[in-house]
Amino acid sequence: MKPVNVGIIGLGTVGGGTVRLIQNHHDDYLSSYGIDLVIKKACARSEKHAVELGLDGDTFTTDWHDVVLDPSIDIVVELIGGDHPATEIAELAFAHKKHVVTANKALLAHDMGRLAGLARKNGMQLKCEAAAAGGIPIVKALENSFAGNSIQTIAGIVNGTTNYMLTRMELENLTFDEVLTDAQRLGYAEADPTADVDGWDAANKMAILASIGFNTRVTLQDVSCVEGIRSLEPIDIKYAHDLGYRVKLLGVARKLADGLDVRVHPAMVEIHHQLASVDGVFNAVYVVGDAVGETMFTGAGAGAFPTASAVVGDILDLAAPIAAELELLPEPEPFERVMDICSIDNLIDRYYIRISLEDKPGMLSKVTSIFAEHEVSLATVSQPASERGAQAQVIVVTHSAQEAHVRKACEAITNLDGVHKEPVVIRVENTKVWKSASL
Amino acid sequence: MKPVNVGIIGLGTVGGGTVRLIQNHHDDYLSSYGIDLVIKKACARSEKHAVELGLDGDTFTTDWHDVVLDPSIDIVVELIGGDHPATEIAELAFAHKKHVVTANKALLAHDMGRLAGLARKNGMQLKCEAAAAGGIPIVKALENSFAGNSIQTIAGIVNGTTNYMLTRMELENLTFDEVLTDAQRLGYAEADPTADVDGWDAANKMAILASIGFNTRVTLQDVSCVEGIRSLEPIDIKYAHDLGYRVKLLGVARKLADGLDVRVHPAMVEIHHQLASVDGVFNAVYVVGDAVGETMFTGAGAGAFPTASAVVGDILDLAAPIAAELELLPEPEPFERVMDICSIDNLIDRYYIRISLEDKPGMLSKVTSIFAEHEVSLATVSQPASERGAQAQVIVVTHSAQEAHVRKACEAITNLDGVHKEPVVIRVENTKVWKSASL
Numbered sequence: 001m002k003p004v005n006v007g008i009i010g011l012g013t014v015g016g017g018t019v020r021l022i023q024n025h026h027d028d029y030l031s032s033y034g035i036d037l038v039i040k041k042a043c044a045r046s047e048k049h050a051v052e053l054g055l056d057g058d059t060f061t062t063d064w065h066d067v068v069l070d071p072s073i074d075i076v077v078e079l080i081g082g083d084h085p086a087t088e089i090a091e092l093a094f095a096h097k098k099h100v101v102t103a104n105k106a107l108l109a110h111d112m113g114r115l116a117g118l119a120r121k122n123g124m125q126l127k128c129e130a131a132a133a134g135g136i137p138i139v140k141a142l143e144n145s146f147a148g149n150s151i152q153t154i155a156g157i158v159n160g161t162t163n164y165m166l167t168r169m170e171l172e173n174l175t176f177d178e179v180l181t182d183a184q185r186l187g188y189a190e191a192d193p194t195a196d197v198d199g200w201d202a203a204n205k206m207a208i209l210a211s212i213g214f215n216t217r218v219t220l221q222d223v224s225c226v227e228g229i230r231s232l233e234p235i236d237i238k239y240a241h242d243l244g245y246r247v248k249l250l251g252v253a254r255k256l257a258d259g260l261d262v263r264v265h266p267a268m269v270e271i272h273h274q275l276a277s278v279d280g281v282f283n284a285v286y287v288v289g290d291a292v293g294e295t296m297f298t299g300a301g302a303g304a305f306p307t308a309s310a311v312v313g314d315i316l317d318l319a320a321p322i323a324a325e326l327e328l329l330p331e332p333e334p335f336e337r338v339m340d341i342c343s344i345d346n347l348i349d350r351y352y353i354r355i356s357l358e359d360k361p362g363m364l365s366k367v368t369s370i371f372a373e374h375e376v377s378l379a380t381v382s383q384p385a386s387e388r389g390a391q392a393q394v395i396v397v398t399h400s401a402q403e404a405h406v407r408k409a410c411e412a413i414t415n416l417d418g419v420h421k422e423p424v425v426i427r428v429e430n431t432k433v434w435k436s437a438s439l
Numbered sequence: 440m441k442p443v444n445v446g447i448i449g450l451g452t453v454g455g456g457t458v459r460l461i462q463n464h465h466d467d468y469l470s471s472y473g474i475d476l477v478i479k480k481a482c483a484r485s486e487k488h489a490v491e492l493g494l495d496g497d498t499f500t501t502d503w504h505d506v507v508l509d510p511s512i513d514i515v516v517e518l519i520g521g522d523h524p525a526t527e528i529a530e531l532a533f534a535h536k537k538h539v540v541t542a543n544k545a546l547l548a549h550d551m552g553r554l555a556g557l558a559r560k561n562g563m564q565l566k567c568e569a570a571a572a573g574g575i576p577i578v579k580a581l582e583n584s585f586a587g588n589s590i591q592t593i594a595g596i597v598n599g600t601t602n603y604m605l606t607r608m609e610l611e612n613l614t615f616d617e618v619l620t621d622a623q624r625l626g627y628a629e630a631d632p633t634a635d636v637d638g639w640d641a642a643n644k645m646a647i648l649a650s651i652g653f654n655t656r657v658t659l660q661d662v663s664c665v666e667g668i669r670s671l672e673p674i675d676i677k678y679a680h681d682l683g684y685r686v687k688l689l690g691v692a693r694k695l696a697d698g699l700d701v702r703v704h705p706a707m708v709e710i711h712h713q714l715a716s717v718d719g720v721f722n723a724v725y726v727v728g729d730a731v732g733e734t735m736f737t738g739a740g741a742g743a744f745p746t747a748s749a750v751v752g753d754i755l756d757l758a759a760p761i762a763a764e765l766e767l768l769p770e771p772e773p774f775e776r777v778m779d780i781c782s783i784d785n786l787i788d789r790y791y792i793r794i795s796l797e798d799k800p801g802m803l804s805k806v807t808s809i810f811a812e813h814e815v816s817l818a819t820v821s822q823p824a825s826e827r828g829a830q831a832q833v834i835v836v837t838h839s840a841q842e843a844h845v846r847k848a849c850e851a852i853t854n855l856d857g858v859h860k861e862p863v864v865i866r867v868e869n870t871k872v873w874k875s876a877s878l
Contacts (some may be wrong), residue, residue: 021587021730024878028589031541032654039461129584137584145568145576148460148751150467183821215471274737277716291460292574292748295738298713299731310588311732320768327765332472439463439744 001397002202004319005040005389007067007098009089010079011049014103015042015131018079018311019053019306023256025312032394035319041067043396068092074322075315078102089117094122099328103307106220113217119331123209125313126331132208133158135306136299137313138285149289151213153434154253158205160281160301161189161196161251166361167279170237170246176230198228199249206251209285210262214255216339218262224344231424236354237383239395240268240426243352246276247353247426254434259340261347267429268352275431288435345404350379352397353410358418359392367394367413374409376401397428444479444757446506448528448705450488453542453569454481456743457518457750458492464751468519474758480506507531514754517541529554533561537605538767542569542746545659548643552656558770565770566753571647572597574745575738576752577724581652588728589654592873593692597644599720599740600628600635601668601688606718608678609685627720635668638688642703645690648724649701650829654696655778657701663783666704670863672718672823674823675793676832679707679865682791685715686865691872698779700786706868707791714870727874784843789867791820791836792849798831806833806852813848815840836867 006022008015022029022037029035037181042055050060061067068076068089076093078086078100086107093100100119102108106116108131119126129139133156142151149207157163165179180197183189195201203223210218211373229249240247245268254261269276274296279286283301288294300306321328324434357363363384371378377399380428399407445461461476481494482503489499496657500506501867507515507528515532517525517539525546531797532539539558540748541547547570549553558565560852570577572595596602604618604627611618619636622628634640647655649657668688680685684707693700708715713735722740727733739745756866797803810817816838816866825831837845849862 017730020878025587025589029586033586075757123709136734137580140579140584141576144756145752146578147468147755148464148748150464266522274716277713289748291456291744291746291751293742295575295736295740297734297736303732305473305730306732309585309587309728312730313584321773324768329760329763329765332759347845421572439459 001034001036002325003036003038004075004076004322005038005044005073005386006077006315007070007073008039008040008077008079009043009064009067010081011042011044011053013304014307014311015044015079016049016053017308018077019055021305021308021312023054024278029316033316033320034320035316035323036192037315037319040073041070043067062088063294066372068096068098070432073098075101075318077311077315077438078104081094081106083107083306087111090126094118094124097122097124099125099127099318101127101220101311101318103128103311105131105208108153109207109220112208112211116331116333120333125318125328125332127318128143128208129314130307130310133206133283134299134301134303135299135309136283136285136301137310138209139212141297141311142209142287146287146289146292149291151287151289152255154213154285154286155210155275155434156209156251156283156285157248157275157278158251158283158285158301159196159249160200161193162202163278163283164281165189165197166229166247169232169234170241173234175234176232198231199226199264202249202251204246204396206253206262206264210253210260213253214339216260216337218260218341222341223262223264224341225263225265229266232266233424235376236352236424236426239352243397244271245269245428246271248275250275250429252429259342261342263344265427267427270431273431288425290439294435320363343367345407347403348400349403349430350400351406352395352426352428352430353406354424355394355413355419356391357394357416357423359386360418363418364394366416370412371396371398371409374405374412376405376409440471440475440762441576441764442475442477443514443761444477444512445514445516445754446480446482446509446512447478447516447518448482448503448506449520450481450492451518453741454483454518454747455488455492456747457516460744460751462493466531472755472759474755474762476754476758482506497562497655503528507535507537508725512537513602513835514538514540514757516750516754517543517678520545521757522546526550529565530557532716533557533563536561536563538564538566538757540566540750540757542567544640544643544647546807548646548659550647551647551650555772557624561774562769564757564767566757567647568753569746569749571644572722572812573726573738573740573742574748574751575724575736575740577648577736578651579752580736581648581726581862585726585728585731588730589694590726590728591694592727593648593652593724594714594873595648595690595724596687596714596717597690597724597740598635598688598724599722600632600639601641602717602722603720604636605668605686608671608673608743609680612673614673615671615878622849632717636669638665638724639705641688642666645692645701645703648697650694650718652726653691653699655683655699655776657699659778661780662701662703663780664702664704665748668705671705672863674832675791675863675865678791682707683710684708684867685710687714689714689868691868696780700747704866706733706866708868709870710763714871729878733874781861784841784846786842786871787839788842789837789839790845791834792845793863794852794858795830795860796833796855798825802857803833805855809851810835810848813844813851815844816847
């Protein structure tokens with residue numbers, strides 16, 4: 001058996017976790033799988049982390065070219081994030097006949113198709129389990145275990161920060177701002193929380209999952225709706241609860257007759273649905289295949305060791321044939337196929353809409369007549385007693401309606417005299433249609 | 440790309456589902472993965488199923504040797520169950536350089552080590568995703584995705600029949616016999632329900648999962664305790680509920696300092712634990728790895744198409760390199776390692792014990808003094824009001840106690856004058872210790 005040489009670029013949270021995991025289990029990998037996994041090179045901007053990890057001077061470098069150009073290295077592990085030099089690292093690694101393992105969500109969400117093509121052209125593989133849902137082995141499941149299925153739906157809670165925040169908003173009746181401050185203090189949210197709370201991180205992950213699950217190329221730009229949780233208030237969560245729902249930041253990707261429906265937004269999920277019970281920083285991915293039916297995977301979507309678990313799983317997958325000196329399959333390239341993407345305008349859903357307005361006569365009838373004009377039929381209309389000093393609010397829940405009509409109605413309402421901000425809209429997800437198709 | 444020829448032995452529920460799945464998706468496999476999957480031979484005792492499946496006379500045979508000895512066949516898919524001729528099919532297939540995919544739980548639970556060794560010796564693979572938890576891709580997760588981890592705990596609800604029955608007993612306050620009759624009528628339980636309701640099916644699956652998760656050889660004989668749900672009554676489930684638990688037929692496999700703790704029995708699981716919310720015919724496998732932490736997978740553990748999903752996932756995994764004419768890795772053989780198995784006698788747990796006895800003076804003090812004599816400390820003792828005509832009952836819940844002491848106490852109680860049957864024992868599972876170890 002030949003030793004398998006790995007070069008790791010990036011020694012931050014995930015890179016450090018990956019190094020520690022390999023160091024800790026080197027002998028297990030050797031005895032259990034016959035794989036002698038060697039960290040041949042490790043690259044970071046400062047030597048500080050390398051010293052902490054006990055990586056010696058021969059292993060450490062500040063120049064990623066030393067990793068990618070080292071002829072002894074079999075697998076390049078890119079854990080720096082961002083577009084550059086991550087793109088160049090992958091390109092050069094493939095050109096030099098090295099496989100690439102990456103946890104880089106943003107890079108893959110816009111460039112996976114091209115990079116997978118490059119890998120294939122060079123007979124190499126691009127592996128990205130850690131980029132989709134941290135420690136949850138959903139990429140492998142979609143690529144291999146469910147390969148016999150036609151996947152119908154992938155729905156996920158794929159951002160731990162927002163799920164943690166929504167869980168605390170619900171349990172402790174706190175506002176978004178209160179929870180955010182505390183989440184930042186505890187390290188569950190970053191100083192700039194935009195990527196998490198505005199839905200971009202989840203949208204990147206859904207683009208990756210949709211690409212793999214539906215054997216097509218889906219980019220961040222294809223995600224037809226990216227909305228975060230910033231405008232949500234405790235009243236929304238409480239109201240959802242009274243209706244029998246919980247509010248989750250949901251990623252949905254469905255194969256429909258006219259294309260893929262891919263979107264990320266807060267949604268009400270029935271309290272008895274499996275996804276509704278996923279709390280705190282946990283992530284979950286729910287998958288419906290035409291043969292396997294409904295399945296769900298839960299686990300940690302972030303964190304040093306859970307993410308390292310996914311990275312090292314990918315490394316060992318590549319390492320087994322390398323150690324046995326067998327030729328590897330090149331990267332498959334279903335991503336050159338491009339399916340149509342459904343416009344969010346055509347979505348049919350029910351909608352919870354909360355409108356803040358001045359408490360003056362005739363407002364309610366103006367609001368309800370706008371919905372009627374836009375063919376949006378209302379199931380319930382309520383005016384919760386406003387707290388002292390707070391603006392009056394009207395909450396409506398629609399019957400099934402078309403997204404485009406709801407949007408136009410909301411625009412018209414925003415333009416009303418006495419309404420000073422856009423209504424808060426939460427889709428009431430119809431999970432029944434997620435599992436409509438079967439063999 | 441070379442076509443990949445498959446021979447299927449057994450055209451019952453799973454075999455029929457597998458054939459239909461391949462027929463239905465042949466063109467998808469070709470366009471998405473470049474795999475031209477051909478059902479070259481199909482074997483069953485009667486031609487009836489083959490005709491229904493549209494398999495022609497050249498494909499169909501009643502002699503399994505025609506499948507295993509066909510030089511054009513790459514993968515033999517054994518879906519007949521039982522020990523013979525399944526053993527001979529696998530042996531001969533490996534000898535003739537064919538990979539084997541099987542859903543045969545009982546066979547693998549006692550012979551996986553030897554068969555995997557035979558596969559390895561011949562450079563072939565033995566794949567068994569469908570044998571562990573039906574459509575749930577847990578074998579792949581343990582073998583590959585979590586390969587970087589040291590697995591600490593695998594706990595599962597891996598028998599759909601009993602989970603369905605327990606769910607109905609709870610929701611409808613029905614007895615075991617009432618639910619069994621109905622489950623048999625609905626096809627959720629077999630005419631002879633022994634394998635399911637007495638825990639043997641779950642024990643087979645736990646032996647397979649423990650072997651794969653802990654890279655060792657665990658057989659059905661190593662499962663230190665196999666108990667089913669036959670003796671459970673609605674009162675047990677109701678009492679559990681009042682204590683904050685649900686009763687599940689649980690398979691547990693844990694790596695402890697002195698060996699593997701592997702067992703199957705009814706257990707009380709805290710109502711907020713992920714496993715407690717798995718209802719009906721659904722299965723779930725909960726895994727703790729030292730890197731990934733807690734994860735859980737849910738899905739259908741049985742049924743034609745969910746099981747076929749796992750079978751075809753295995754077939755396509757083997758087929759990809761075969762189609763590309765690449766050499767495959769031989770079966771890894773961690774199963775030649777044998778870890779010690781912990782005796783159930785040493786288990787430390789809390790115990791719910793229900794004793795049926797004659798309603799005569801002094802019985803309660805006799806019972807409690809027996810527990811005291813055997814060093815079993817009681818947390819609660821109660822005598823529920825007995826229904827008219829029913830025997831009196833005493834229910835105790837112990838503090839942490841050693842299994843051997845509890846067993847001896849129960850034996851002594853069974854021997855008491857006025858006690859006519861063995862107490863019903865349900866372990867109150869301490870799920871906190873499932874996740875004690877981490878990196």
